[in-house]
Amino acid sequence: MSGGWNTIESDAGVFTYLIEKLGVKDVQFDELITLEPDELRQLGDIYGVIFLFKYPTGEKPSDVPKDGTFDHDAANDIFFAAQTIQNACGTQAILSVLLNKDGEVDIGNELRGFKTFSSEFPPDLRGETLSNSDLIREVHNSFARSSPFIDETTRAATEDDDVYHFIAYTSINSTLYELDGLQPAPINHGPCTVSEFPEKIIPVLQRRIARYPATEIRFNLLACVRDPRIRARELGDQEKLEEEEHKRTEWLWENALRRHNFVGFVGELLKGVVRDKLAQGEGAYEKWIEEAKGRTRRRAQQGQ
Structure with a gap:
């Protein structure tokens, strides 16, 4: 059994450099401030979104999801892994998008090898394989905040804790899927081509947020997109290129601060x-x- 997993922040810079350390090329994460299709479209080629929300403690699994329908057949046809370990859901949501975009995205040799190795496994065994991947766990933990007081790899969440959870949404085979490792199967939200994704994903997210009291505002949404520096170079947009390079520099500095024990x-x-x-x-x-x-x-x- 490999070591434990620390929590990581829902942050565009953390997610971007995490996937780059895993070998993924030409992909970036950007935070979305509003639930508007136009904001998504402005980001260019979109591979999916990662949604962070407060997990309702005490909620029991159901045979019928609150929105959409379980697609048990798809659980074996696409990359879907059960979440089998605490704190791994951020990286698992990222991989749920990227490993289903292999072909559109260069996911690198390590992740491609992991996907090939686990492709014939059922979701629960895929989850165990992911949780026991030394490479993925070490990269994940390298982006955790330094804490000299709490060992999060051994501490279990209690009912008094605010527990947050990451899930992924992406278009696969012209279908909008919700990929949540705590659910028994992928959740089908209806027909959705890649080009329709910005319009189709927004009402799904709005319905999920509407389940919470109006006072609950602790949500975060990150879009997984093609590195915008590529398009800026193609168009000769020097201003956009400089803006993105400056963003990367700030992310490097922020990530260094996260890892430092003060x-x-x-x-x-x-x-x-x-x-x-x-x-x-x-x-x-x-x-x-x-x-x-x-x-x-x-x-x-x-x-x-």
């Missing part, structure tokens, strides 16, 4: 502050502590 830095910073207060003379350190206690008490009183 506990040591904060500890050294506090030591420096204490040394400075002690060097100011007798009583300066004690005065600083008392002032801090006073500010804390005032904030507590204001919050009551």
Whole structure:
């Protein structure tokens, strides 16, 4: 049994560089701010979307989905894997899109080999194979936030936790599928060509969001698209190319910060502050502590 999986953020930069480390070429993720077909179309060639939402704890599996219909035959004809391990759903949703776009997308030798190896397996065994892939797990974990206090690979979620879940939507064989490893089969949402995807996916997402109270706003939607830098170069759009290159630079910096453990830095910073207060003379350190206690008490009183 391989090691555990950490949680990763629903972030375009995280997802983009994760798939590149897995060997996927010329694919990018972009965050969608509105549920508008035009916003999707403006992104160019779209391979699918990844949707993040708060998972309703205590919800029991059903023989009939709340929207669409289960397609058990498709579970063996397309790449669909059951989710068999905690925290892997982000990467599993990504692969649910990309491994069903092999031919349209260069998924690289490693993922192509994984797909070929697992293609004859049933969904539950595919899920086990994915969960036990050292390569996929190590790349996934390399994009997790550094946490010196909690080992998420061994900690199980409890009923008190807010649990979030990733699922994928994509057009396969002119059908709109919802691919959720916690469901028994792919969910068929009706006919949908690749060109129709921007129009067909929006009402499906709207119906899912409508199941939640109006106060629930914690959703995130990422589109899996052809690297927009390619089109910018083809069109000679230097402004767009520079914009995308700047975005990539920012993503690299943000990903580096995610992986860095700042506990040591904060500890050294506090030591420096204490040394400075002690060097100011007798009583300066004690005065600083008392002032801090006073500010804390005032904030507590204001919050009551």
